[in-house]
Amino acid sequence: MATKKSANRTAPGLSSSLRVPPGPVDLSSYDPRATTGFGGTKEQGREALAALAPEVSDWQERLFAEGRKGGSRSVLLVLQGMDTSGKGGVIRHGAGLMDPQGLRITSFKAPTAAEKRRGFLWRIRQALPEPGKIGIFDRSHYEDVLIARVRSLVAPPVWNRRYEQINEFEEELAASGVTVVKCFLHISPEMQKERLQARLDDPTKHWKYNPGDVDERQQWPAYTEAYEAALEKCNPDHAPWHVIPSDRKWYRNWAVTTLLLETLKDLNPEWPKADFDVVVEKARVEAS
C-alpha cells in the first residue's frame, strides 16, 4: 500500500491554520465568524465547495479501491459542537459531495443501558470505518467527557479517567491505520439563539427542535469549559483537533470538506496494481 506522505501537499494547508496548538485552550480567543484561509464572499464560498467535488470524490475512490485490495487505511472525521452548530449540515453539504458507498456515518444519541454496561468506547468501536472508508461521527466518544461531565452523568473520577482512555484509544486507531480528524464546530451563543428561533419559526423545521436544547444552552459556560478541557487533553498529532469557525454555514462546510480533502491527499492512496495478468484477461474477455 502507498506509504508516501505529503506527496500532494503544496502549501501548509488549511489544517495547519485551524489546528488547535498544544497547550491550554481558550475558546474565547477563537472568532466564530472568521473565514480563515478563504478570501471570498458567501456566494464564492458555495461555489468553491461545489468545485471540490470532483477532486474529493477522486481521492475518496482511490482510498476505497485501496481498501478493496487489502489496504487497511481509513479516515475518521469526528464532528462535535453545540446544538445547531451544523454537524448535520456539514454531512449533507460536504460529505454529500462524495460517493455514499464509501462513507460510514454514525449519529450518536444518548447511550442505551446495554451500551453503558459495555463501557463508553464499545459502541464507538462498533461504528469505526472499514478499510478504505471515510467514517463520520456526528457526536462521538467526546460526549462522554462533555455532557457526561456537565450533567454529572457519571462521578468526576469516572469522566476524569476518560481523557486518558480516549488518548489510548486514539493511539490504537492511529496504529491500526485510522486517520482521525477532529473538528469542533464553533458558534457563538447569539448565533445559536438565531438558529433555534429559525427552527421555531419554520414548521418544516419543528422536528429538529427539542425543548431540551434550551436547557443545554443554559449550560453554555460549563460546556465551553468541558470543550476546552477535551481540546487540551486529547490533542495528539495523530488525532488533532481543529476549531472550525461556524457562524457562517458556507465557510464551515467549505472548511471541513477542505480538511477532508487535505487528509486524503496526505494519505496519497494509489490505484491498486492489477493482481491478475492483464494480457491474459483481455484475451479471455475477447474470447468469451
Add this chain to the structure above:
Amino acid sequence: MATKKSANRTAPGLSSSLRVPPGPVDLSSYDPRATTGFGGTKEQGREALAALAPEVSDWQERLFAEGRKGGSRSVLLVLQGMDTSGKGGVIRHGAGLMDPQGLRITSFKAPTAAEKRRGFLWRIRQALPEPGKIGIFDRSHYEDVLIARVRSLVAPPVWNRRYEQINEFEEELAASGVTVVKCFLHISPEMQKERLQARLDDPTKHWKYNPGDVDERQQWPAYTEAYEAALEKCNPDHAPWHVIPSDRKWYRNWAVTTLLLETLKDLNPEWPKADFDVVVEKARVEAS
C-alpha cells in the same frame, strides 16, 4: 403518521411502465437499450437526473423527519444485475443526490461461514433500513436463488424452498412498514463485454476487475433463467420487480432515481407536527 396514498401522483408514473407484470418472465422480450418514459438525449438525461436532486432530497428529508418522530416507515431499494450492470453507478449517481445521513447502503459479498450458519436471511435482516431511512442493497437475498442456483452452492430442494421464504420475508417487511422496490439492471452480453474490456484498458479501473467475472459471464444463459425464475416467483404488488434497461448508463441512473422519487411521493410523508408548545418555546429561547 401520514397514511394518504398517491396524493402526489399525477401520472401513472415510470414505475408502472417498468414494473414486471405477474406471470412468466421472458427477459429476451425486454430491450436493454430502451429509454422507456424518457424522450431526450444522453445529455438531456443527465440534466434530468441532476434536476431531480432538490425534489428527491426534500422527500427524503420528510421521510427522515417522520422516522425521527416515531414513524416506522422506510424504503428498501434492491439492486440486482450481472457484473458491470451498474449497481454501484446507480448508488453513486442516483443515491448520491440525497443526504447520506438518510441512506443505509449495504453491499453483499459471498456470505461467511458464520453468516451461512444463521440462515440466508439473517444478514439481510441485520442490514434493513431504520425507520425514516432509505436502505439500498447492492445485491441481496436474491443472490441466494441466483448464484446459489447457478453454481449449485446448495442442493436444489434448498434453493427451491427459498422463493417461498423470500415471499414470506418480503410480506413481513411490507407489514412492518418497509416499502420494497426491486430493480433488475438489464444489460446485454455485448455491453458487458465492452464494459469488462474498458475496465481492463484503464489501470485506474483494474481494481474493479475480477477474473471470476469471466467465469460468471460464461454462465449467462443459466443466470438469465435464474433471474426469470426469481422475477416470476417473487413479484408481489407490495414488493414488485422492475426491469431497468441498463445498456445506457444515463438512462439507468435516471430511471432508478425516478422510481425512488415516485416511491417517496407515494408514501407522502408529512413534516411532523411540533410535539411541544411553539409559543412557550419561543419565549424560552427569547429569554435564554
